[in-house]
Amino acid sequence: MDKQSITISQALAEAHRHIDQIDARILLEHVLDVAHAFLLTYPDYVLTALQQEMYLHFVQSRMEGVPVAYLVGKRDFFDLTFKVSQAVLVPRPETELLVELALDLTASGKPYRILDLGTGSGVIAITLARHRPQARIVAVDRSDDAIAIARWNAENLGVSNLRFIAGNWFDELSGEEFDLIVSNPPYVAESDPHLQQGDLRFEPLIALSAGKNGLTCIRHIIEAAPSHLVDSGWLLLEHGYNQADECRQLLQNKDFSNIRSYPDLAGIMRVTGGQINA
Ligand SMILES: C[S@@+](CC[C@H](N)C(=O)[O-])C[C@H]1O[C@@H](n2cnc3c(N)ncnc32)[C@H](O)[C@@H]1O
Structure with a gap:
């Protein structure tokens, strides 16, 4: 992923080239501190520089194999x-x-x-x-x-x-x-x-x-x-x-x-x- 201004839909598409689609979504929800519905409702929302930086970091860590649950610090069960x-x-x-x-x-x-x-x-x-x-x-x-x-x-x-x-x-x-x-x-x-x-x-x-x-x-x-x-x-x-x-x-x-x-x-x-x- 490069560092130009990107929207939610661009961030997800770019991340999905490297990691699983669901992982890409969960990581972006975590970075933006929003629910899934926000990503669906505002695909053109532009990430701030800090959000983009954090997302890049998380996607990179996931590419290296770190489980998503460790990156976001939580996991749903039952x-x-x-x-x-x-x-x-x-x-x-x-x-x-x-x-x-x-x-x-x-x-x-x-x-x-x-x-x-x-x-x-x-x-x-x-x-x-x-x-x-x-x-x-x-x-x-x-x-x-x-x-x-x-x-x-x-x-x-x-x-x-x-x-x-x-x-x-x-x-x-x-x-x-x-x-x-x-x-x-x-x-x-x-x-x-x-x-x-x-x-x-x-x-x-x-x-x-x-x-x-x-x-x-x-x-x-x-x-x-x-x-x-x-x-x-x-x-x-x-x-x-x-x-x-x-x-x-x-x-x-x-x-x-x-x-x-x-x-x-x-x-x-x-x-x-x-x-x-x-
Ligand atoms: C496969 S994990 C299961 C964790 C959790 N119950 C789950 O299902 O997600 C096995 C757990 O057994 C613990 N464990 C390993 N050896 C143990 C021992 N000798 N006595 C007690 N717990 C042990 C580990 O620390 C680990 O938390």
């Missing part, structure tokens, strides 16, 4: 908007499946105890807390920086039925039991070349990488979950596109029942779950 930073994974649409399944399992509105392991920005725990105000939710993450972002989101979204714990998986939960444990743990194999490509390069390795075959965290959570679940309690795990069979096997090894994998919108088995002592 029906809420969450603050994000490079300390947390960018929430993915696939994870909404995990939340939908968790809401189905807790539909009766009882005071369920729910645990979210590896909460990151808090999207799963906070969305559940908003939709299930009677539930008591615990959210754990090993990263202090992630917990700080999640706390900020909870406060900003007015959620109080939620307790945050900085720690390693179940380590700080001795003696505590839950009706439902949910987790979107790291599940990328450490040798996976995707970790060195595209947007993943900018996301925290602790949120992505999980041992040789990507199953280290999943295996640990399935091993330890039964002693933190009430009878008939559920465990729901998000996992990689090719990990459903192994997840079901691991659940079977620990005597879970009603084991099932659930497809995301792309038809990929993305969440696997089961019930203990049912």
Whole structure:
């Protein structure tokens, strides 16, 4: 993009030569601090020099692979908007499946105890807390920086039925039991070349990488979950596109029942779950 005076429609067209159309739009909305409708209504609005400078900077960063969510500092998830930073994974649409399944399992509105392991920005725990105000939710993450972002989101979204714990998986939960444990743990194999490509390069390795075959965290959570679940309690795990069979096997090894994998919108088995002592 060059530095002559440009209008909204010119800025979008020029940016779209280098980056995705939706990314170009979201970045311009952010720079102008306007909603999408403004871009549609005023295509001939001329950007100020400062706005143009900022937009150029953001488009350049996006071209280098920085996720849009980090550039604008937020991401929509389910029906809420969450603050994000490079300390947390960018929430993915696939994870909404995990939340939908968790809401189905807790539909009766009882005071369920729910645990979210590896909460990151808090999207799963906070969305559940908003939709299930009677539930008591615990959210754990090993990263202090992630917990700080999640706390900020909870406060900003007015959620109080939620307790945050900085720690390693179940380590700080001795003696505590839950009706439902949910987790979107790291599940990328450490040798996976995707970790060195595209947007993943900018996301925290602790949120992505999980041992040789990507199953280290999943295996640990399935091993330890039964002693933190009430009878008939559920465990729901998000996992990689090719990990459903192994997840079901691991659940079977620990005597879970009603084991099932659930497809995301792309038809990929993305969440696997089961019930203990049912
Ligand atoms: C894939 S991210 C999921 C973040 C968020 N739940 C989401 O769905 O967007 C996994 C999270 O697990 C956390 N994590 C990694 N190892 C952990 C451990 N040993 N104990 C607790 N949390 C851990 C990471 O810091 C990261 O926030």
